[in-house]
Amino acid sequence: MPQPDPLTGRAQATRRSAGAQLDRLHILPLRLEGVVLERRGVRLLDELSFQLERGPCSVILGPNGAGKTLALRVCNGLLPPDAGRVIWDGPDAHQAARGRALVFQRPMLLRRSAWANVDYALRLRRIPKPERDQRIETVLRETRLLTLASRPARQLSGGEQQRLALARAWAMDPSVLFLDEPAAALDPGSTRALEEAIRAVRASGTKIVMTTHDLAQAERMADEILFLHQGRLLEQTPAADFFAGPRTDEARAFLKGEVL
Amino acid sequence: MSDLTAAFSTAVSLILSLDSDLVEIILLSLRVSGSAVVLAALVGLPLGAAIGVLRFRGRRALVVLLNASMGLPPVVVGLLVYLMLSRSGPLGWLGLLFTPGAMVIAQTLLVTPIVAALTRQAIEDLSEEYDEPLRSLGASFPQRVATLLYEGRLSLATTLLAGFGRAIAEVGAVIIVGGNIAHVTRVMTTAIALETSRGDLPLALGLGLVLVGIAIVVNGCAQWMQEVARRAAA
Amino acid sequence: MIRAPGLGLLLAAIALAPLQALSQGRPYVVLAAGTTTRDSGLLAQLLPLFEARSGLAVRVIGVGTGRAIELARRGDVDALLVHDPAAEDALLREGVASLRRTVMVNDFLLIGPQEDPAGARHASDAPAALNRVAQAQGLFLSRGDDSGTHKRELALWKATGTAPEGSWYRETGSGMGATLNTASQLDAYTLVDRATWLFFRNRGQLAILYEGDARMRNLYSVLLVSRAAHPHVRPRAQEFADWLVSKEAQAAIRAYTIDGQVLFHPAANPPSEESP
Numbered sequence: 031m032p033q034p035d036p037l038t039g040r041a042q043a044t045r046r047s048a049g050a051q052l053d054r055l056h057i058l059p060l061r062l063e064g065v066v067l068e069r070r071g072v073r074l075l076d077e078l079s080f081q082l083e084r085g086p087c088s089v090i091l092g093p094n095g096a097g098k099t100l101a102l103r104v105c106n107g108l109l110p111p112d113a114g115r116v117i118w119d120g121p122d123a124h125q126a127a128r129g130r131a132l133v134f135q136r137p138m139l140l141r142r143s144a145w146a147n148v149d150y151a152l153r154l155r156r157i158p159k160p161e162r163d164q165r166i167e168t169v170l171r172e173t174r175l176l177t178l179a180s181r182p183a184r185q186l187s188g189g190e191q192q193r194l195a196l197a198r199a200w201a202m203d204p205s206v207l208f209l210d211e212p213a214a215a216l217d218p219g220s221t222r223a224l225e226e227a228i229r230a231v232r233a234s235g236t237k238i239v240m241t242t243h244d245l246a247q248a249e250r251m252a253d254e255i256l257f258l259h260q261g262r263l264l265e266q267t268p269a270a271d272f273f274a275g276p277r278t279d280e281a282r283a284f285l286k287g288e289v290l
Numbered sequence: 291m292s293d294l295t296a297a298f299s300t301a302v303s304l305i306l307s308l309d310s311d312l313v314e315i316i317l318l319s320l321r322v323s324g325s326a327v328v329l330a331a332l333v334g335l336p337l338g339a340a341i342g343v344l345r346f347r348g349r350r351a352l353v354v355l356l357n358a359s360m361g362l363p364p365v366v367v368g369l370l371v372y373l374m375l376s377r378s379g380p381l382g383w384l385g386l387l388f389t390p391g392a393m394v395i396a397q398t399l400l401v402t403p404i405v406a407a408l409t410r411q412a413i414e415d416l417s418e419e420y421d422e423p424l425r426s427l428g429a430s431f432p433q434r435v436a437t438l439l440y441e442g443r444l445s446l447a448t449t450l451l452a453g454f455g456r457a458i459a460e461v462g463a464v465i466i467v468g469g470n471i472a473h474v475t476r477v478m479t480t481a482i483a484l485e486t487s488r489g490d491l492p493l494a495l496g497l498g499l500v501l502v503g504i505a506i507v508v509n510g511c512a513q514w515m516q517e518v519a520r521r522a523a524a
Numbered sequence: 525m526i527r528a529p530g531l532g533l534l535l536a537a538i539a540l541a542p543l544q545a546l547s548q549g550r551p552y553v554v555l556a557a558g559t560t561t562r563d564s565g566l567l568a569q570l571l572p573l574f575e576a577r578s579g580l581a582v583r584v585i586g587v588g589t590g591r592a593i594e595l596a597r598r599g600d601v602d603a604l605l606v607h608d609p610a611a612e613d614a615l616l617r618e619g620v621a622s623l624r625r626t627v628m629v630n631d632f633l634l635i636g637p638q639e640d641p642a643g644a645r646h647a648s649d650a651p652a653a654l655n656r657v658a659q660a661q662g663l664f665l666s667r668g669d670d671s672g673t674h675k676r677e678l679a680l681w682k683a684t685g686t687a688p689e690g691s692w693y694r695e696t697g698s699g700m701g702a703t704l705n706t707a708s709q710l711d712a713y714t715l716v717d718r719a720t721w722l723f724f725r726n727r728g729q730l731a732i733l734y735e736g737d738a739r740m741r742n743l744y745s746v747l748l749v750s751r752a753a754h755p756h757v758r759p760r761a762q763e764f765a766d767w768l769v770s771k772e773a774q775a776a777i778r779a780y781t782i783d784g785q786v787l788f789h790p791a792a793n794p795p796s797e798e799s800p
Binding site: 376379382385387388469470471474489491 | 554559563568583584585586597598599600699700701702704705723724725726727754756
């Protein structure tokens with residue numbers, strides 16, 4: 031299955047179940063095969079290959095400039111790779127774009143209320159209003175934003191903004207949710223609140239894939255670690271094994287806090 | 291100096307007397323230029339936004355062309371529209387020459403490049419921040435353009451005001467295609483031109499001051515609406 | 525965002541309203557008139573009389589005679605009120621105009637700075653007055669816009685036998701009003717028709733220096749654009765042409781004065797001999 035068009039699936043009616051839960055599309059596992067991204071002769075992603083399964087929380091770990099963000103953008107069809115393939119699988123793979131969501135490091139919030147920001151995303155999916163309202167209420171409550179629902183989104187604090195971006199992505203009930211350095215600019219309290227919200231998303235059955243350069247956060251959140259360095263995948267191992275004893279010198283140095 | 295004093299007192303007495311001819315001229319000015327701005331917005335906003343978002347061959351040249359066409363001389367536009375609408379021109383059968391409709395067309399052509407060029411810049415800046423997130427939310431191209439226009443609504447309102455300012459202040463185009471007919475196509479600027487040619491400089495300048503006053507009122511209202519919108523939606 | 529198309533249609537309807545409005549209202553004809561007849565205030569005096577009598581509105585486009593004739597050639601106006609007999613003859617010959625009637629007459633004036641450094645006011649006739657300006661290299665402003673006044677000025681220069689050339693002779697390329705405004709700033713000589721001069725407010729140091737030569741007679745005629753050449757022209761323009769030469773209109777023309785001076789003398793047939 032080639033890279034899916036982000037616009038496909040619009041013509042198809044959304045399948046829905048009763049209640050606020052949308053009927054989730056199944057597009058996993060995701061496989062990257064030899065993905066290469068080059069800019070001005072420099073390989074930013076170098077023969078990147080891995081597979082992401084349903085279930086575990088996958089954390090892409092690595093120093094700044096390792097290519098973590100680029101990898102997420104390639105997975106989400108925002109950057110076409112110069113070589114290699116991104117393959118979605120599962121019964122709904124042809125609608126992959128509708129089954130995934132991405133939360134950016136800097137949350138992009140629209141100049142309207144918190145509620146309207148989530149509503150915007152659901153309207154793009156042509157979900158009817160009663161269902162939208164129920165869904166928005168659910169995700170805002172779970173991310174502890176319900177009392178702020180009518181506030182202009184851009185007046186929220188950094189942590190609240192990031193949770194709102196998460197709630198908006200979650201509202202679409204994706205099969206897999208990508209988060210790019212979600213806590214990079216947050217204080218410890220906000221980080222904890224955000225991580226709780228991420229756990230809630232995971233508990234709803236959504237696969238979490240997040241990048242971070244924060245070891246402590248990786249230890250708290252990860253079921254498996256993908257260690258990226260200079261655009262290459264050096265390790266993909268269960269989190270416990272990784273933190274017990276990484277196999278590569280680069281990962282050992284990174285764990286010790288050395289400059290790579 | 292006495293000319294200026296005379297002009298100022300003329301302007302004040304014009305406004306105070308609420309001369310019915312003057313009111314008619316002001317209303318026609320507002321109607322013609324307002325219509326032109328609405329039409330220019332319908333074309334210029336989506337066009338500017340599309341150029342701001344899309345990447346295609348020849349885009350850079352198009353942007354240069356668009357920016358340059360902000361400086362189109364009104365007389366040239368007026369002449370082109372005249373040649374189109376003249377009875378001997380291709381659109382002569384419409385019978386639009388020397389009507390307010392012809393003036394609206396000419397000013398629309400003048401204002402559309404301004405709206406499109408300024409929109410292009412505003413939307414291009416916005417799309418740096420918004421484009422990938424919107425794509426990841428599954429927004430189609432027209433949906434993304436519409437969203438960017440809505441998000442940029444505060445700065446785009448200024449763009450439309452710039453267009454309105456250009457339209458209400460120009461005389462070169464409307465005098466050619468409108469003919470400055472009393473009670474039919476006479477607007478503020480053509481009335482000023484007429485009084486100048488009659489040598490009644492205080493009256494001409496007085497009318498000019500009234501025009502400036504209108505511009506201030508229109509911009510003040512727009513500013514106030516922007517403040518309200520900003521408070522409502524940050 | 526989803527409501528945008530509906531909103532757009534609404535806005536378009538508002539914007540197009542002036543386009544529709546034009547087809548309504550009273551019947552009218554379009555007249556291209558030399559700027560002098562408009563700027564002098566004469567038409568503002570005459571037209572309400574005609575409109576009250578006929579119920580027909582006259583929409584006046586005030587332009588130089590040269591441009592008025594071009595508008596007629598393209599079929600953009602129904603009638604002309606102009607003052608360039610030679611150009612009018614050409615229109616009739618070409619079949620663009622179907623009828624001409626002499627309406628009124630006044631005269632051109634040579635004006636210039638009060639002190640008159642060229643001594644034009646002591647000349648024996650109009651060409652001699654211009655010759656004095658040329659010899660003294662007094663600053664002279666020409667309309668340079670193919671208007672009736674410009675054509676007449678060129679004819680007068682031709683009668684002097686000398687071509688007006690040099691830095692003292694400048695073309696403004698503008699209407700009579702703009703040219704007078706410039707002349708009053710530069711203290712320059714120029715040719716102007718009496719009606720515009722009497723109506724003009726911004727005279728500065730300018731004064732009449734020479735008048736009265738028969739070659740400075742200024743004849744105004746009304747012309748109808750031919751329906752054979754331009755089938756769409758409004759036939760009711762004929763009513764206006766007929767009215768201009770009627771007793772009522774001729775009397776109104778004579779009655780129009782500024783500072784006690786008659787601006788235009790009636791000249792409809794039988795041709796009036798009372799030219800100034």
